Structures are given as structure tokens and as C-alpha cells.
Amino acid sequence: MNEEKLNTLKEKHSISDVHSVSSLNDYLYNKFQSDPTLETIHLLGEVSNLSVTSKNYMYFDMKDKNSKISCVVFKMPLKQRELVENGKEILIHGKVDYYRGQGRAQIMPFNILPVGEGILATKLRTLKEKLKDEGLFDESKKKKIPFLPNKIGIITSKGSDALKDMVNSIHGKFSNMDIYVYHSAVQGDESAHQLCEGIEFFNVIHPVDVIIMGRGGGSLEDLMSFNDESVARAIYGSAIPVITGIGHREDVSIADYTADIHEITPTAAGKVAVPDKLEIISQSEKFKYQVDAAYRKLVKIKDKEKEIKKKQTEIKMKDKEIISHAMVIEQEKKMSIWYKIVILILLMIILGLIGTVIF
Amino acid sequence: MSGDRYKENEARIEEIIRTINIGIITQEAANKLRFEAERLLVENRKILEKGEGQVFLVSIQGKKVVEKELVL
Numbered sequence: 001m002n003e004e005k006l007n008t009l010k011e012k013h014s015i016s017d018v019h020s021v022s023s024l025n026d027y028l029y030n031k032f033q034s035d036p037t038l039e040t041i042h043l044l045g046e047v048s049n050l051s052v053t054s055k056n057y058m059y060f061d062m063k064d065k066n067s068k069i070s071c072v073v074f075k076m077p078l079k080q081r082e083l084v085e086n087g088k089e090i091l092i093h094g095k096v097d098y099y100r101g102q103g104r105a106q107i108m109p110f111n112i113l114p115v116g117e118g119i120l121a122t123k124l125r126t127l128k129e130k131l132k133d134e135g136l137f138d139e140s141k142k143k144k145i146p147f148l149p150n151k152i153g154i155i156t157s158k159g160s161d162a163l164k165d166m167v168n169s170i171h172g173k174f175s176n177m178d179i180y181v182y183h184s185a186v187q188g189d190e191s192a193h194q195l196c197e198g199i200e201f202f203n204v205i206h207p208v209d210v211i212i213m214g215r216g217g218g219s220l221e222d223l224m225s226f227n228d229e230s231v232a233r234a235i236y237g238s239a240i241p242v243i244t245g246i247g248h249r250e251d252v253s254i255a256d257y258t259a260d261i262h263e264i265t266p267t268a269a270g271k272v273a274v275p276d277k278l279e280i281i282s283q284s285e286k287f288k289y290q291v292d293a294a295y296r297k298l299v300k301i302k303d304k305e306k307e308i309k310k311k312q313t314e315i316k317m318k319d320k321e322i323i324s325h326a327m328v329i330e331q332e333k334k335m336s337i338w339y340k341i342v343i344l345i346l347l348m349i350i351l352g353l354i355g356t357v358i359f
Numbered sequence: 360m361s362g363d364r365y366k367e368n369e370a371r372i373e374e375i376i377r378t379i380n381i382g383i384i385t386q387e388a389a390n391k392l393r394f395e396a397e398r399l400l401v402e403n404r405k406i407l408e409k410g411e412g413q414v415f416l417v418s419i420q421g422k423k424v425v426e427k428e429l430v431l
Contacts, residue, residue: 148362150409158416164431167414176412181429183416206417206424209362277407284400287372291396294379295389302386 025100032105038096043069043107044115046089049219058084061219062092062107070106080112086220087121090114120220124227128254131229136236142260143241145273149209151178152273153240155198158183162216162266166245169270174277180208186215191225195255196234203238210241210273213255214266217248226253235259245269361406368399 006018019027032038045062052058058073058081071092073081083090094109135141152170156163158181170177182201184194195213202208213235215226225231226246235242235258244259245266256262263269375396379389415426 146362148365148406150361153417158429167431171412176408176410178410178412179414180417180426181414183418201417201419205419280407281404284403287369287376287396288400290376291372291379291393291400294376295393298379298382298384298389299386301382 021103022100025098025103028103029098029100032096032098040093040095040110041107043092043094044089045069045092046120047084047086048221050084050086060084060086062090070104071109072106073109076109076112083112083114085121087124088114089121124254127227127229128257131232131254131258136232137257141236143239145241145243145261146209148275149177149273151180151208153198153202153206153208153211154179154181155184155195155202155211155213156181156215156266157186160186160216162186162214162245165216165265165267166212166214166270169267170274173271174274176277177274180206185225187218187222187225192228192231195225195228195231199234199238199242203240208240210243211238212243212245212266212269212273213259214245214269215247216266223247223253226255228254231255232258243269243273361409365403365406368403372396372399 006020009018010016043062045064045068048061048063048068050058050060058071058076060071061068062071063069071094073084091113092107092109093111093113094107097106097108098104099106131137154163154166156166163181167179170179180202182198184198185191186195198213199211202211213226215223223246226244232254235244235255241260242258243261243263244253244256245263245268246253246256248265252262261269261272263272375392378384379392384392414429414431416429417427418425
């Protein structure tokens with residue numbers, strides 16, 4: 001806002017001073033900078049809504065029962081960074097800064113000290129241990145995801161990006177897969193109840209072959225319905241396998257522990273639900289080739305066998321011919337000996353007769 | 360479930376390939392098995408083509424299940 005406009009407004013409304021947003025934020029920034037109390041403070045609270053950027057900057061809220069304040073960490077030793085976890089109670093030594101760009105106060109820690117678990121984290125840990133003891137997380141109880149489901153059921157908010165991500169990842173691998181969406185709130189008071197209803201709906205009223213339950217990332221508080229005992233029990237009791245894809249990489253809820261397959265994001269959950277159609281078709285082509293190749297090989301073997309048989313028969317025939325020829329010769333031989341003997345006998349008889357006549 | 364049928368068919372095709380490869384059957388028997396494998400491959404292809412790739416929003420209205428196509 002330019003100076004001239006501000007002066008006009010001052011005159012028009014008879015007011016002594018009018019601030020622009022920037023000038024007010026500058027004023028507050030200076031106030032924060034000049035207040036010695038805000039220069040160095042110790043703040044006790046529970047970490048919530050933690051996110052880490054690609055540059056390793058950490059943004060999170062420090063909260064207690066009634067209130068919260070933003071914190072930002074740019075550089076800090078790893079040991080201290082590791083203390084910052086959703087639900088954990090920590091003690092921060094730092095300064096209170098005023099971020100003019102967004103007009104809000106934020107804590108910039110110099111040092112972070114451990115205190116213990118926050119109330120929420122304690123509650124979750126207790127529930128997790130209880131369900132684990134009951135066997136809800138047992139690997140042996142996990143149901144197998146079918147190789148090729150006919151129908152997939154998704155439980156999520158109908159207008160969410162998470163739904164788009166799940167549908168896109170399913171259709172990316174298997175374009176003609178039909179998907180059924182049961183709308184459920186994914187945060188807030190009603191959400192746990194609606195998530196349970198969704199599981200019952202796909203088990204009893206509108207059966208599908210696999211259920212995916214998903215939502216995008218959020219603070220620990222936003223994801224609390226997925227840490228609800230009733231949701232965990234509904235997943236465990238489902239006769240149909242359940243895949244979860246809740247939040248981001250760092251978020252693991254009790255629903256995830258109970259699910260038959262737990263993926264880190266909704267996209268990943270969609271991908272694991274179906275096989276890659278192109279890969280299957282390529283395998284099918286391979287089978288066709290193998291069948292044809294095996295048949296051609298067999299035909300070749302059979303042809304060779306026939307040829308060998310034919311040759312064997314020919315050899316046998318020749319052998320027979322040779323044998324019969326030899327027999328003829330032998331017979332002829334025998335015949336000629338008998339013939340000679342007969343001639344000799346006849347000659348001897350004739351000679352005998354001639355001798356008798358002469359003498 | 361058609362996925363189970365698909366896997367059964369695949370297992371049978373693999374068995375047929377093994378049998379023909381061993382080579383102790385007659386050519387006529389091998390030919391019959393080849394046709395069986397081809398029929399199973401066609402059946403599997405049909406299984407893969409099931410579905411339209413549609414997305415439905417499902418809910419209960421009264422006692423009736425309502426399916427409404429969802430365009431994302």
C-alpha cells in the first residue's frame with residue numbers, strides 16, 4: 001500500500017495511524033527482537049505435526065492441552081534432532097522469533113533436551129502393547145492378498161488426493177480393474193466409526209476381494225482415527241485382506257500394524273493390490289512360445305525315431321535277403337555235391353556194366 | 360475367484376510344457392496337450408480383460424446398495 005493512500009485514509013477516517021500488513025509485521029518483529037524475555041526461553045511441550053524438508057529443515061509444533069506454537073530447526077546436531085518425534089515431550093532452549101512473511105511467532109531452538117513420552121504417545125504405546133499381546137499384529141494371522149482380485153474396495157474420503165493416488169496407481173498397473181469406493185471421513189470424531197462401517201460394508205453387504213484403507217499425511221492428531229482400537233479390531237476381524245497406506249513414510253499407525261499389508265503411502269498401497277498386467281501378458285506369451293517350442297522339439301524327436309525305425313527295417317530286410325541268398329547258395333552247394341555223387345555212382349554203375357559185358 | 364483360476368491354468372500349462380519336453384508321449388497326445396494349453400492361454404487372456412476400469416462410489420440408501428460412477 002503506498003504512502004499516499006495511507007495518508008488519504010488517515011484524513012478520511014480521522015485516525016492517527018494506519019498500518020500496512022508489512023509495516024505491522026515489521027513492528028511486531030522489532031518488538032520480539034527487543035524483548036529480552038523472548039531472547040532465550042525454555043519451553044516444555046509435546047511434539048506434533050513434524051515434517052522434514054529435503055534440505056533437512058525440521059518444522060513442527062510444540063503443544064500442550066490448550067495451545068500450540070510453531071518451531072523451526074535449520075541446523076542442529078543429529079543427536080538432538082533425533083529427540084524430535086511426534087508425540088514426544090521435549091524441552092527446548094531457544095529464542096522466540098517473529099516470522100514476518102507469515103505474521104506468526106515461532107521458536108528457533110538452540111538446544112533440545114529429552115523429557116519423556118507425551119500423553120498421546122503414552123496412550124498409543126499402551127494400546128499398541130495391549131493389541132500386540134492379544135495377537136492382533138501376529139504375522140501368522142495375516143491374510144494373503146489374492147494374485148488377481150476381481151474387485152477392489154477402497155475406504156477413504158471421496159474427494160481426497162489419496163483416493164486419486166490409489167486409483168491412479170491401481171489403473172497404472174491394471175487399467176481395466178473395477179474399483180469400489182466407500183466414502184469415510186479420515187479425521188475427526190466420526191472417522192473411526194465410519195472406517196469400521198466401511199470394513200463391514202465390504203465384508204457383508206458388497207463383497208470385494210481386497211480392501212485398501214488410505215489417507216494422505218497429517219499430524220499425529222489428524223491420523224488418530226487410524227490409531228483407534230475399534231478400527232484395529234475391525235481390520236483384524238475382516239475376512240477380506242486389508243492393505244493400509246496411511247500418511248507418509250514416517251507415519252505408522254496401529255491400523256498399519258494390524259493390516260495384512262502395510263504400505264507407506266496410498267500410492268504404494270494401490271500398487272501392491274494388483275499385479276502388473278503387461279508383465280502377466282508377457283509371461284503368457286512366454287508360455288505360448290514354450291508350448292510351441294516343446295511341441296516342435298517332440299515332433300523332431302518323433303521324426304528321427306521314425307527314420308531310425310525305417311532304417312532298422314531296411315537293414316533287417318537286407319539281412320533277410322542276405323541270409324536267404326546264402327541259404328540258396330548253400331543249398332546249391334549241397335545239391336551240386338549230391339549231383340556229383342549221383343553222377344559218380346552212375347559212372348561207376350556204367351563202368352561196372354561195361355566191365356561185366358567185356359569180361 | 361478368477362485369479363485362482365488364472366493361477367490353476369498357468370500351473371496346468373507349465374505341467375503340459377514339462378510333459379511335452381520329456382518327450383515320451385506320442386505326437387498325437389502332444390498335439391492334444393498343445394491345443395489344451397492354447398485353450399487355457401486364451402481363457403487366461405479373457406480373465407485379464409475382465410472389468411472396465413471404472414470407479415464406483417458405493418453407499419447404502421435405506422436398505423439398498425447404490426453404485427454411482429465416480430469421475431476423478
